[in-house]
Amino acid sequence: MVTVLIPQPLRTLTDGESVLTAEGHNVRAVIRDLAPRYPELADRLMDGSKIGRGISLAINGDVVSTGLITRVPEGAEIAIVPQISGGSRDYRPAVNTAIEAVKPCR
Template identity: 45%
Template sequence: MSVTVKIPTPLRALTKGEDAVQAQGATVAEVIADLERRYPGFADRVLDGKGVRRFVNIYIGEDDIRFLDGLKSATPDGATLAIIPAVAGG
């Protein structure tokens, strides 16, 4: 499946400044693996040993994958996947 991945500013150095890229994969995990093949180091910035990093949110459309099937969540053809770093402050 081909999806559009919105790239947050902190990760754009890996995608040569692109704010959105096309990726292939039937699940979020497969999409991230495709991005890692094309942009080495991408997965390390999004994932840790337990799955998605604590301060990274991933959405398929408007659905947070934490409330779907996590990295196993399906990515339908034409979907938009947004990677959003959490923001903290006070």
């Protein structure tokens, strides 16, 4: 049995649950074990043969780098970490232009 920690933004896919339990010897097997109970979560976590876009996973605090085949030890804790993205265009050129336009006071 492993513990899966669900972050706030994904709890709408788990009926509000923040901690789930699942079985599986690797990441793919754990997600497949969750799928019958939480199909939308499984779809978000797995995109074909890869971990879902915008998602990172950490097993016992170590970020998964080998994808769905990553071994999951018995009793492990898997944290789902939505990747942070966003922002907008680079405003530095506009800011630099505005700074250059300001004349020092004398």
